[in-house]
Amino acid sequence: MNRQYIKKLSYIFSKPLPFKVLRYFSDENFIFPFYHLVSDTVPLHIKHLYPVVSRQRFLSDLDFLLKHFNPATIDDVLNYVRNGKKSEKPLFFLSFDDGMRECYDIIYPILKQKGIQAAFFINPAFVDNKELFFKHKVSLIVEKLKNTNAHHIFSEISGILNAPNAHPERLTERIRQLGYANQAEINKIGVICACDFNGYLKKQQPFMTLEQIKELNDLGFHIGSHSFDHPEFRKLDEGQMRLQVAKSMAYLTKNINPGVVTFAFPFTDFEVPASFFNYLHKEAGIDITFGTAGIKKDPEIKHIQRIPMEEAGMKSAERVIRSEYAYFWMKLLFRKNTITRR
Ligand SMILES: [Zn+2]
Known part of the structure; x- marks a missing residue:
């Protein structure tokens, strides 16, 4: 049984229970939902990566969160970490990754109006639209390939990917899996598909500018690091990390x-x-670090797991958070709700 399936099953079993009961018995009172962007249009650089949350959905997510939790500040998060990750009050702290322009255009005005603080985790390489994130390039390529059946394009791509005679669908799947270390291939495939990454970057400006980020900081929002240019950390050696x-x-x-x-x-x-983690918290002077594993106990005292809110098939915050709590219970039964690290 895969994770998504167990999650769905836990959600179904939890449905008759009031949300309060579910939250109370999980003993996890402080939650950390995170998003990337909120938009009523689906940008092509995101389209093939994860579902985009609409303005309406975001507003109803906030209503749900505000009904069951109090909004926290970054200082509350710091206290939570200092108190051994215990919170009397039900709290939530929102964060937004990758520094997308929608954080400035759409998200912050809504949060400001509702009096909710949040963190924006940025990648300096992308700020001011200096560079396009490799995953965004992949999404643009997949979109192009969906709309072409030109044989020579697929045959050139199969050459680059060392996959002779691979079916177009298989090639698209391979492209989706390309990572940080495959950026040369991604760029070459971009040229073959006539994806003008720089033109797209200039025209769409997917990321916030430094001026906008400074403005958010001045308004009392928290700005944190999301690495320099978004590699997969598990594939890096310690020096690269x-x-x-x-x-x-x-x-x-x-x-x-x-x-x-x-x-x-x-x-x-x-x-x-x-x-x-030891290096980050003790040598690099980082107060708090964040992961994306959902509601899970983490032995690292200064490390907090956040809840991904943009999961496919999850149409509301209630659904996502209910599933997380129910799944947490299920993992508790099998003693799998604590992360272990080598
Ligand atoms: Zn990210």
Whole structure:
């Protein structure tokens, strides 16, 4: 049985229970939902990555959260970590990854109006639309391939991917799986598909500018690091991981100088060794780090797991958070709700 299936099953079993009961018995009172963007149109650089939350959905998510939890500040998060991750009051703290332009255009005005603080985790490489995130490039390529049946395009791509005679669907699947280390291939495939990444970047401006980020900081929102250019940390060696953190922290210190120093792992912290957490919290001077594993107990005292809110098939915050709590219970039964690291 896969994770999604168990989650769905837990959700169905939990349905007769009032939300309060579910939350109370989980003993996890402080939750950390995170998103990337909110938009009524689906940008092509996101279309093939994850579902885009509409403005209406976001507003009803906030209504649900505000009904069952109090909004927290970054100082509350710091206290929570200092108190051994215990919270008397039900609290939520929102965060938004990748520094997308919609954070400035759509999200912050809504949060400001509702009096909710949040964190924005940024990648210095993308700020000011200097560079397109490789995953965004993949989404643009997949979109192009969906609308073509030109044989020569697929045959050139199969050459680059070393997959002779592979079926177009199989090639598209391979492209979706390309990672940080395959950026040369992604760029070559982009050329073959006539994806003008730089033109797209200039025209769409998918990311916030430094000026906008500074404005959010001045308005009392928290700005944290999401690594320099969003690699998969589990595929890096310790030196490369340190460099990603150091470069992004130097940028943040120079431009924002946040009072609380935070780092949200790009993608996931899965398979990152305990020694690196030790480095982040003890040597690199990072106050709080964040992962994306949902509601889960984490032995790292300064590390918090967040809840991904943009999961396919999950149409509301209630649905996502109910599933998380129910799944947490289920894992509790099988003693699988605590993360272990080598
Ligand atoms: Zn990210």
